[in-house]
Amino acid sequence: MTLHNDPIDLIRAKALWMRRTAFQMVFDAQLGHPGGDFSATDIIATIYFGVLRYDPTQPNMPDRDRFIMSKGHATGALYTALCAAGYFPEDWLKTYMQPRSMLNGHPNRNYLPGVETNTGPLGHGLPVATGIAIAGQITQATYRTYVLTGDGELQEGSNWEAAMTAGHRKLTNLTWIVDRNRLQQGAGTEETNGLDPLDKKFEAFGWDVQMVDGHDHAALFAALTAPTTDKPRAIIANTVKGKGVSFMENKASWHHGVPTADQLATALKELV
């Protein structure tokens, strides 16, 4: 067992394991969304192994912090994190996408401990996270709610309904992280239905906004643990789709691309 004196070292080690494991899962299943897995991996690793307060033996503990995975298709990143966090044994990962597996193509809270809500259709995570934060607000609970959305999914109007509600209610117990990889399934976000300037939009909706390098664990950790203000917090994490594997980076085709055996071997050589 490796000892990690620095929390950032632990996050880095977990993120590396998550990427290697997720790509193997996608190869085995010949299904998945590895491009989005890899843009989100460092964010999710920082949240689960540096920030979130949880007990995997008590997944429904009322005062647990919540993490909502709005980009539910990136299950390679989510499931490896939940596994590394201790919610279920590593063997379960081998069932990814298999018939009757608890590891569905999109997460299901009724199958898998640690999953807070069922996601998959885009634009659902932020409203649900807003509701969890409202519950915390009216009961003066101590938990925090973190929600990770993609960037392309912000084209769904439901996000902006929730962004208004959270800003209006000053949900200081809510943190929204955007995986800003600038690519959606078919093309770039800005050529499809442009999102910039996201920071100005969030500010206008009443959010405290931070911009970070979404692959810099120390910067992510600092943004996620920064003192709260009187507003909900949005963190725009600038990321690279397919991050960590040279032939995948910034290629929209890896949104749901699956590797050949050679590509898997090459990727695992790079992910060290």
Add this chain to the structure above:
Amino acid sequence: MAAPALQIQGLHDCREAWAATLESLAAVDDRIVAVVNDSVGSSKLGGFQKKFPDRLINVGIAEQCMVGVGAGLANGGRIPFLSAAACFLTGRSLEQIKADVAYAGFNVKLVGQSSGVAYGELGPTHHSIEDFAWLRPLTNLTILCPADPWETAEAIRWAAIHDGPVYIRLSRMPVPDLDIAHRTFRVGKAELVRDGSDVTLIACGTTVHLAAKASDALKTEGIRARVLNMASINPLDEAAILAAASETGAIVTVEEASIRGGLGGAVAELTADNHPVPVERVGFPGFVPTGSVDWLFTEFGLTAQGIAAAARRAIGRAGK
């Protein structure tokens, strides 16, 4: 604002029973919260808001957000009652109801107000005649359509205790108290309103008292029409429906809803699979023309006379 004229002559607006029941439940269970889409007045929740200002969450005119927030509140241990016009609650946020409430299995109560054609002349954009058909395939979502104030209160009380997603379809339409002694509200069980052996009229919500009137009218012709109040659309009382099929041989369904996929659809599916008998479906065939509620009910046969005529057709088809 003056009280609506609906209270006179023994007719009731079931929203009063809904609001009074929710307030009484909220007084003893602080987990209960109300979520609205700028619908405090139309949901009669002004009193709730005064008593429990922190537990009335108004997300504004944003139904998709409202349903997602409801799922989140349930995740946070609350018991949310979401109250909005049925047309927008079910139509605008159908995917949220499917994914966030039903599939995720959260303890959310969806209360559809002014359902059916209650908005009359405002037209099909504001009518909610499709909701049963949209929601019935979400099999873990309990669907209730109470017929009078007593049943409305019972449905709300049951929903507050039941751990799971529920849709309760309410109306602002004036309805009388069903004159039935010793009533017990049971989800998944039909209520016998009139007994009979020639034909069975299966109704829900605002049409149950009309089916009872139809049965009384048919009696003068020597036709004994059983009437079942099918407030529980899901789960359905399959035993009562199949008993009606085998014992009376002809069925009429009556609902303030589309004749496609709702109560009529459910009864037709069940009987086709198990005990085929003629089923006449009274309801709306699709988008309706402009008209008042009374005109629409009359035009499409949601009257004692219209239901009685459907009963005669069903009996004729059965060759009785």
